[in-house]
Amino acid sequence: MEPNVYILILLIIIILVGSACCSGVEAAFLAVNSIRILELASKQKPKSSANQLLKLRKHLGRTLTVITITNNGFNIIGSLLLGVYGALIIKSSLGLTLFSIAFYVLVVLLGEVLPKALGTRFSLQIAMFSVPILRMLNSLMRPFLLLIEQLFPVITAENEISTDEAEIRQMAKIGSQKGFIEADEAEMILKVFQLNDLKAKDLMIPRVSAPSLDGSSNLDEISKLIISNNSPWWVVLGDKVDKIQGIAKRENLLTSLIKGENKKLISELCDPVDYIPEMIKVDKLLTRFDKDHKGVKVVVDEFGGFVGIIGSEAVLSVLAGWWKE
Template sequence: MIYLLHSTILITHRQWVNYTRTVRGFRKPMESSVFSSISSTFEATGEGSMALLIFYISLALGVSFLCSILEAVVLSIPHTYIAVMQKDKSKIGDLWSKLKDDDAVRPLTAILTLNTIAHTMGAAGVGSQVQMIYGEDSLTIASIILTLAVLFLSEIIPKTIGTAYWKQLAPVAGRILNVMTTALTILIIPIQWLKAILPKGSHSLVTRDDVAALADLGEEEGILEEDEETVIHNLLRLREITVEEVMTPRVVVTSFQCDSTIRTILEENTVIRFSRIPVFGESIDDINGIVIRSELLMAASRDEWDRKISEFTKPVKSIKGDNSVDDALDMFLTQRQQVAVVIDEFGGTAGLVTMEDVLETLLGEEIVDELDEVDDMRELAREQADTSEE
């Protein structure tokens, strides 16, 4: 719409001059009226000023060029970059934080106000001077030239520059916008009042999709490694993945009966591959706690072979299978635990989830050591289930 403003003003200017000539015979009764003042201003004298013509063209194009660059910078600079500048204790960062506050209403209002004033005054002035210097027949050509000049020189080119070089322009643009918003405060306040009345939309400055997209872009541009991108994506998905998707199923869980002695355990298990082993009572659905492998081995080294496992049992937390992995991670960190029993919908034992399972989900890789005979315990459980069916 702003591009049509110049043509409308220039073409309408010709109609206005004709109108003033028509009412010239009635000027005496209307000398104190508004129409008399306006018609006197636009009436052709036959002597225009080339200096004024250049001034009005410069006003329309120059101010609009500046406003377009500032608008592009305001809309391009992200809140994340502003936060980085603030973290570096930059005054420009604090300045931009204020400018971008409340959806950047203040700077955008100042830019659009100044831009509209420049377009209107410039187009009206150019039309007046062209008509006086070159005659009314030149108004149409002048309107076309001015419209194209505004389109390319004060819209497309400056906005392209502002969008491409917003980071370099941010310091200067911030200071200019600070002066503009201060000078045009009287025009900005009503807009802020109007915005306060309107219903507020619920939106976030940065969404999870934005973070995921930034991770993809960072990996494509070589800023992030592929494994770093994977960690970011998996981290964003932790709340969507359930515990039962990553747990060790009960059919492949290594567990000890609470009345067993250290002698019995070590005779039956020459190699204990896990550092923490669940201890059950009557059945696997009756988990009493866990024992730590190092404590059993220390007791054996002291020849305490006949001590029961129950003497070494420590409490263990439980978590429902439909809880998210994010919930499990929070529980492990707050409770300072490494293992939790997964409970199914009937209160029985569905399996075991560990901090290692959470880390594997986060990294997207199985963590194995020299004692692990199987990389994926869930895959082992599926193989055993298939074998039993056959």
């Protein structure tokens, strides 16, 4: 085989490999999961490959421009050189035509189709591996890129990583169907979003059904009631409409009863009230509960009138799937 033929074969290999690498990296950058990159970057040092990949992915327009320029360099300039050199070696017009067709098939299959399939399949690994080369090409092409970005400002747009409720819902369903997360975990995720659609008035115990005590009564007078009734807490009412003196926990009342504090007024044994508006969203309400009596909230209307009570268990019942509309 003549030396010229070796050069021709080497030129074909360079063009195919260069085109394949560019096509594979382009597919990888378009297919790679941004959330996965962000997760890896958060666990590594600022100058790690994952963080550098995150920066390249953030400026996706610029990164794809670098890949496109490089890819066209191999495909266009390489093909022109190959055509000229092939014409010098292959004297027959029929042979040159067959050579051109064969090279076209090789470029399509080995330079585009197969690399893009692999780039999509192994997107994260290929994208991570290509980071140093892309950074170098980015630096070398910097003046040309600045010129292109002046002509086409859309390239400079940052590709922010974001999602919304609909996407998270869909991802939870897909994750459950594929077996990546448990079915009950997916259900819990969906129910968390339901909290934003509910208000305190939807879950509260109405005023007429709320357990209540007269604040002017002493412990001895209501002892039978608190022993026989299992309500964990009581609203302590005053002598006026909507006058609430506090919240009494059954546990505290029973403790005082055992200690012999029978003559103490209920108003002396109750804790301060935590008021919430009836229109508050349940997801915001959840953050206001704590471990003491404030796990019970008194719900008021727009005029400050007592309309009901709500406990943390009402919110948890939504998450657990017990609550029904």
